[in-house]
Amino acid sequence: MPRTTDRFDGASTYIATDDLKIAVNAAIALERPLLIKGEPGTGKTVLAFELAEALGAPLITWHIKSTTKAHQGLYDYDAVSRLRDSQLGEARVHDVRNYLKPGKLWEAFTAPVRPVLLIDEIDKADIEFPNDLLQELDRMEFFVQETDETIKAQVRPIVIITSNNEKELPDAFLRRCFFHYIRFPDAETMQSIVEVHFPGIKPRLVASALKTFYEIRDTPGLKKKPSTSELLDWLKLLLVDDIDPETLRERSPNKLIPPLHGALLKNEQDVHLFERLAFLNRREGARPGG
Structure with missing residues (x-):
């Protein structure tokens, strides 16, 4: 049976050092994103999978690429499909929700139970990417202009953010995170x-x-x-x-x-x-x- 506690004590398939377990539990207690840095291949991404398994929580993964934009984590609005459907006289065109594709943050904010949200390799994106997510990760809500509604997290997800240190992250973003560097194992x-x-x-x-x-x-x-x-x-x-x-x-x-x-x-x-x-x-x- 998966555990329902919100405390991470390691996993049988993942060797977590004491300082890493302390960092994870501190981020959970503070309800802050946990920013994990370290050499590639030191288990940063795997941590989120093992944490979700250990806590019995659903895992939502958002793998960042160089072309990823912050708004994609919120939602995408397919205006082209709506225009095409309006020209074809489709009935579904009258409900704009048919053309909204929820992103990973929307999915995490509306999850029925507290999920683990992995934002993987955030340093791959444009330098403005972290700043564009500041408000959403801080307030755990965002506004959908097309439907005039606010999507707000009922339970704050546990957010794990990984970085390979390819570029510096903004100070304003760092202030909102709990930081841990995974040292290379002895x-x-x-x-x-x-x-x-x-x-x-x-x-x-x-x-x-x-x-x-x-x-x-x-x-x-x-x-x-x-x-x-x-x-x-x-x-x-x-x-x-x-x-x-x-x-x-x-x-x-x-x-x-x-x-x-x-x-x-x-x-x-x-x-x-x-x-x-x-x-x-x-x-x-x-x-x-x-």
Whole structure:
């Protein structure tokens, strides 16, 4: 049975640190949007799904693109269809509501029970996008000009907003949010995350994989550090191909690039970086007395 409490204590399939749980519960108590930042792949979006599951609440997702406008979260008015129907003599043209398409905020404000509203990757939109939603998120209401009515939330939704920090958000918007930055997991937390996704996985394989993974992340000059989700993809491939932990532990000059590295290294610059390091290692190893 899903829980009906409005307190988040984590989930069996999502490793939430104590400070993240505190942030979630603080935002719920304050009835403020929770703004989550962090590296891509650290579980910002998944948090909303797990929170909804843990609270037994419906989840409403609004994935933001570069072309998304704030008014689309409220509603869209299809004036073109109404004009066409009027020319065809359609009876439905007399009710403007037939041409209103509710957006995600409308859906959240009119939900029969308190939902979790995810506004995902808000920093992808135009810089004015957050400011255009200030009043609606603050007052939890908006006016529909076409029907001369106000859509008001009877119960304030729990709002989760994610950002990859691609652009700065306006101060006025930040003042209305409770903020939390998800730090990249340390090795101990990462091991717990791995065990959730791969129950019963061999400890030696995990230890070797994590050592290699963090060494890659710490490599100077790396353009894109591999994320948690990419580590999980890599581990899945290692299991499918039955890679031996000893293979990962090898540090010979020819084995600097780990097996199935395409799951971890996502651009040619980083692959070339490791190839150069392998070349330099081979050259060092070939020197007399080396």
